[in-house]
Structure formats: structure tokens, C-alpha cells
Amino acid sequence: MQKGQVRKAISGFYYVYADGQTYQTRGRGNFRVKNMAPLIGDFVDFESDNLTEGVLLDIYPRKNELIRPTVANVDWGVIVMSAIEPDFSSYLVDRFLVYLEAKNIRPIIYVTKIDLLDGTAKEEMLHFKTYYESIGYTMILSDYPESSTSLKKLVASIGKGMAVFMGQSGAGKSTLLNQLMPELGLETGEISTSLGRGRHTTRHVELHPVGEALIADTPGFSTIDLVEIEAVELPSLFPDFVALRDQCRFGGCMHINEPNCRIKEAVASGEIAPYRYEHYLQFHDEIVGRKPVYQKNKNKR
Known part of the structure; x- marks a missing residue:
């Protein structure tokens, strides 16, 4: 029995990497009985006498799991945003940041098309960079086509971790992946002039080694749902709020209607960026206002 990591899955086969080799395996029947399925990124036990006829035996507990894209045990989420065409959206950035914080995935914000500003x-973009980095995030502004410095910084930031790419459609995610991994030859989608967004171009999830990092080639998407986040946990997903929340008058302050709220004071003084607070209120209203999901009672006759 060996331990490895699932790096690709196609047509019922799981390709497991272990000790410098890739083994083609199939899942045991008891996975179906337990309603379990291995995901890309899973660490698994398997056995195999050769490289093409292995059997998956067990799946190790996951530290996180994403639905879009379907992948597990993610260390870094690279939020790919465009500086222009389509325009940079701090709302979309914050939405992705909240999503990643909730999944305990460290974000990296990567902004393309800086050379078109x-x-x-450019000064405005530098203000965003300064603020996001002041609250602990990494934000990389692309320097393509002048040099590959930003790409090297991105790979260095990921280090030995596993990263997924997500973000704005039309921001150049596939182009960025092609720059990191020229052997992929991914198609790049043109911007739709009628809809103002790019076509999704990648088709399946696969982990690729880049330096010491593992990068998932994942389908691009333009937004995400916050359905797994409850209103009470939302304040803890804003690190600029977390740094000051103990100074609020009330424990468990939601920073909306409570008096003597340190967060609202910081917004008024500019210590916290007003746009961050506006997005917080929008996310809060969305979460509170969503319709509850009722499960059918299977025992009801």
C-alpha cells in the first residue's frame, strides 16, 4: 500500500502521483456505497503492481473542499483580476476574498493588463495594492509583456503549496496559465462585446507542477455564491475588521446598528477603506436575505 495525491481524473480513472511516478487507478466499489468520490488534490492510500492497474483504497481527511472548481486540500487561491477591459472590480475581489477566508485558503490577488492603464x-491601482497588503494580503501587479518578474513573484508566493486560479472572466486567466505552463497550450477566450465578459475556456481540473508549486488548471468563472457562509461569521472573514473588533463596545458586534462600534469609527476616519465596509454590508444583506433551503423528510408518508 502506498500514499499519493490525485492530480487528474478522467473517465473514471484517477491519476495518483507518488514517489515521482504517476499511477492510473480506479476507485473501490465501497466509495460508491459510501457516496464518496475522490477529488483532485485528495491524498489517498492505493495499491498497484504497475503504473496502469492501481486501486484506490482510502481517502485521507480533507482540510478544505471547493465545489467550483471541484478540488480539495487547497493552500492558495489566486484571484485573477483585470485592470481594464473588463474594469477592475474591488467588489468582486472582496467577494472572492471572503469565500477563500471561509475555506481557510490563503489568497493572492493577481492583476493583469496593468500596461494598458x-x-x-495606475495610481488608483497602487492605492488598492497598498491597502490590501496592509491587511495581510499579497497583491501582484502584472508587468507583462515587459518582463516575467510578476510571474516569478507569483510562483514564489505559492512556494511548495497547491493553488487554484479563479476570478474575473476575461481577465486573462488562461493566458496567465499559458505563461506559467507553455506546454498546456490552453485556448484563450475572447471578450464578448455584447456581454462584456469572456468565454470559459478550460474544461477539466488537473494539477500541474510549476517549480515547487502545484497549480490547478481550473475553469474560469466570474463570481461565486456565499451560500455556505452564515451572517454571524461574516465579520471574522474581514481581517481589517478582526484587527479592531475587540475595541467594539459589545462582544459579537456585527458592526451595523450597534453603538460605539470601533469598526464604524474606523470607516469614518478612513482607517478601514469605506468600499470594504460597503461590500461587507452588501454581503451581509445577501446572506440574511437568502431563502432557507428545506430538506424533504424522507420518513414522511
């Missing part, structure tokens, strides 16, 4: 727009 004029001087004023």
Missing part, C-alpha cells in the same frame, strides 16, 4: 488609473 494610464498614469491616473
Whole structure:
């Protein structure tokens, strides 16, 4: 029996990497009985006498699991955003950040098309970078086509971890993956002039080694749902709020209607970026206002 990691799954086969080799395996029947399925990124026990006829035996507990894309045990989430065409959206960035915080995945914000900005727009982008980095996030501004410095910084930031790419459609995610892994030759989608967003171009999830990192080639998508996040946990998903929340008058302050709220004071003074607080309120209203999901009682006759 060996331990390995699932790095690709196609047509019922799971490709497990272990000790420098890739083994083609199939899952045991008891996975179906338990309603379990291995995911890309899973650590598994398997046995195999050769590279093409292995059998998966067990799946190790996951530290996290994503639905879009379907992948497990993620260390880093690279949020790929465009500086222009489509325009940079701090709302979308914050939405992805909250999603990743809830999954205990460290974010990296990577902004493409910086070379298309004029001087004023570049200054504004630098303000975003300064703020996000002040609250503990990594934000990388692309320097393509001038040099590959930003790509090297991205790979260095991921280190030995496993990363998924997500973010704005049309931001150049497939182009970025092609720059990191030229052997992939991924198609890049054109921007739809009528819809203002790019076509999704990648088709399946696979982990690829880049330096010491593992990078998942995942289908791009333009937004995510916050259905797994409850309103009470939302304040803890904003690190700029967390740093000051103990100074609020009331424990468990939601930073909305409570008096003597340190967060609202920090927003008023500019210590916390007002746009961050606005997005917090929007996310809160969305979570509170969503319809409850009722499960059918299977025992009801």
C-alpha cells in the first residue's frame, strides 16, 4: 500500500502521483456505497503492481473542499483580476476574498493588463495594492509583456503549496496559465462585446507542477455564491475588521446598528477603506436575505 495525491481524473480513472511516478487507478466499489468520490488534490492510500492497474483504497481527511472548481486540500487561491477591459472590480475581489477566508485558503490577488492603464488609473491601482497588503494580503501587479518578474513573484508566493486560479472572466486567466505552463497550450477566450465578459475556456481540473508549486488548471468563472457562509461569521472573514473588533463596545458586534462600534469609527476616519465596509454590508444583506433551503423528510408518508 502506498500514499499519493490525485492530480487528474478522467473517465473514471484517477491519476495518483507518488514517489515521482504517476499511477492510473480506479476507485473501490465501497466509495460508491459510501457516496464518496475522490477529488483532485485528495491524498489517498492505493495499491498497484504497475503504473496502469492501481486501486484506490482510502481517502485521507480533507482540510478544505471547493465545489467550483471541484478540488480539495487547497493552500492558495489566486484571484485573477483585470485592470481594464473588463474594469477592475474591488467588489468582486472582496467577494472572492471572503469565500477563500471561509475555506481557510490563503489568497493572492493577481492583476493583469496593468500596461494598458494610464498614469491616473495606475495610481488608483497602487492605492488598492497598498491597502490590501496592509491587511495581510499579497497583491501582484502584472508587468507583462515587459518582463516575467510578476510571474516569478507569483510562483514564489505559492512556494511548495497547491493553488487554484479563479476570478474575473476575461481577465486573462488562461493566458496567465499559458505563461506559467507553455506546454498546456490552453485556448484563450475572447471578450464578448455584447456581454462584456469572456468565454470559459478550460474544461477539466488537473494539477500541474510549476517549480515547487502545484497549480490547478481550473475553469474560469466570474463570481461565486456565499451560500455556505452564515451572517454571524461574516465579520471574522474581514481581517481589517478582526484587527479592531475587540475595541467594539459589545462582544459579537456585527458592526451595523450597534453603538460605539470601533469598526464604524474606523470607516469614518478612513482607517478601514469605506468600499470594504460597503461590500461587507452588501454581503451581509445577501446572506440574511437568502431563502432557507428545506430538506424533504424522507420518513414522511
